[in-house]
Amino acid sequence: MDVNTKVTDPREHVNEEPRNDLGDLMTGFFGMAAFMSVVFFGMVIVKFIFSE
Template sequence: MDVNAKVRDPREHINEEPRNDLGDLMTGFFGMTGFMTVVFFGMVIVKFIFSE
């Protein structure tokens, strides 16, 4: 069985882009935490407006 597979050494990192994984993680975590905080206080304000 003849297979024409192009095998490359994974250590070459041909298409690897420089990334800051910790920065991406912190940005996502604190961004989502900030968004949920805004949503929480928004819902608290809505609750007090509509409660009688």
């Protein structure tokens, strides 16, 4: 039985790019927190402008 198959070890991770998972997590968390803070304070300012 002659089968021409190429068997590779899936633990090699040959196509995996090096990534900084903790850095990505912290960037996303603090970026979203900063964005929500800007939205919050913007809505507070709008509330004070329209509440005469």
